[in-house]
Amino acid sequence: MSEAALLVESLAYEYPDGNLALHDVSLRIERGERVALLGPNGSGKTTLVKHLNGILAGNSGSVSVDGVRVDLQNKDSLRRIRSSVGVVFQDPDDQLFMPTVREDVAFGPFNMGARGEELDLVVKDALERVGMWELRDRPPHHLSFGQRRRVAVATVLSMSPKILVLDEPSSNLDPASRRELADILRGLDITLLMVTHDLPYALELCERSLVLAGGHVVADSRTREILRDTDLLSRHRLELPLGFRVD
Amino acid sequence: MHIPDGFIDAPTSAIFGAASVAGVAVSLRGARKQLDERAAPLAGLVAVFIFAVQMINFPVGAGTSGHLMGGALAMVLVGPHAAVLAVTVVLIVQALMFADGGLSALGLNVFNLALVGVWSAYVLYGLLRLILPKVRSSVVVGSFVAALVSVPVAAVGFVGQYAIGGSEVFGLGAVFSAMFGTHVLIGIGEAFITALTVSSLLSSRQDLVFGWKAPLRSPVEV
């Protein structure tokens, strides 16, 4: 069996204030898979995301990306992990901190050592993949929310990550931006982990889903199966929109 | 109190420019030590905060209103080094983009508002924290006094500069009493708002208040 794109084993994490956020989380994602991580607010989703690229370190357990273990003590391997796990955070205003779109997309590859023509090429490619090349010289403040989220995706695509992690990608998007983003994500040839409580979006994009509740993975199955299990959903405060039916 | 171009003569501006460069350099090192890589984003957002807070007017009576300067507040919230850098950047941006404070007077303004304003607040606050009991209300009292005093002290910085490189039209005594008098009044408003802000933060997010977390460490060793 080849290395998993992402392997989390018995991960537990307790916040400094004593709040237990993750409790024995294990999951495995194969290369090329698109997986949704479902869970209500406060289930530990965002905390888990912060472990995937070494922002937080679990009190016990381990996280490996493409066979490389995340180790906060080893600065070298941390750099490699951060370039291979592309995290798109919830608020694009946090992610887009540079004065223009182009500079923002260049930030990651620059830190990874890209310069000059190579850097320009990487930036162009990433922006074209999300259809934002035309707006490259705009300041982020001049973009719509949907456009900002697309640029946020480009900022990590430019680092050629092995796995793309999106935290609530559909939040605050109007229906058109939502669909555009889905089209873009579907078109990417990349392993994808999408953290969300937007169940229809998960169904649309991901074949497989995990449910995180109370710091545990409580279900791991095909998205369709999970969304049909109304008991499971209501137990964990997950709800389909009114009138939405899964056949 | 942003000094414009031509108010103080060129040699004096140059001397204080050099002093400000040195003072800011100290804080550049200090902030890197205290916050390492977080220094830039945190000080940047603190600069935004100060800029925004200066937009809040508070009524001081007689049809006028004052606005917060924020040096003492920033010092209590994020420590002296980050506060110096944030206030300095606000002054640079105001001079270059809003013509608020002369470019040749930037050194004078940084000296008064960033260096004197923040460090006088720091020294006073540090002394009070040594004397007062180690309880939250001491932080509030310390911030009040630090803000109250730092504003007129910064104004005294201006008077000193005027004495060295200003015109001789007005006697120093007159300038001193006018500047000191008005800034004591402004300092009272600054003190109340600073103390109330610190107090509201202590009850909601005391973990964010530098002056509560790390009150007695020397800034150089932090």
Add this chain to the structure above:
Amino acid sequence: MIRPNEDPLKHPISDHHHGHDFGERLVLHRHSIVHHLEPQVKILAMFLFIIVCVATPIHFWQAFVVYGLLVLGTILIAQLPLNVVARRSLIELPFVFFAIMMPIFGSGERVEVLGVSLSRLGIESGASILVKGTFGVLCAVCLSATTPAREILRGLERLRLPNLLVQIVSFMIRYVNVVSDEMARMKIARLSRGFEAQGVRSWRFLANVAGALFIRSYERGERVYLAMLSRGYSGKLPDTGHGSAGIRQWAQGLLLPVLALLVLAMTNIWMSR
């Protein structure tokens, strides 16, 4: 600081600094030499010009006439409407009052001007502050009207402002709009609950606003840091490299301070004859 009584919490950026988008709406887009100069050239030229101006004694009045023409010429070349420039210069007003007081209340020898007894030293000092201050303000207005905020940032970077300060300026420019939008939303939320701040009693409430603002700003700073860390940040922002100014640009830009310096030298010779 004192300013006329205003609504204490009006929308912070938009009302106070002409235009909602900090540092962008200040720019009046034209195609002029001044607009096309690289920002580092503009900032340095402006700085040197102001230094020459400040260093000139006020009784060299002929020099100031020429300086005024140079500033006016720059404004005209940049095709900036004079009324906009004048309006943005109003920030100088408190010091204009101060300058006017000087001849009236100043000490020393008195002279009669149109039947009013004025201080000679006061006239000189007042005029000096007024003229030099005005030229300084006009230069700054000219810079911000021809240069977007992020270009000014780039100029500072090329002029070797320490990298940490460059980064702080960069974050300030980027987030001032975001934070002011948050402030505006907080205000709407307050107004829709029927709140109005009045008098000294409003201080506590203003402090709560400031506190909430600080929490939001600080937390944003931390989230931004995490986002930077996630993309391999190690303490430096990328230097985008391109856009260094050629000799031609430097020559064009530095013409202003060099001319001023020549005028100063010539006036000096002429006055000492």
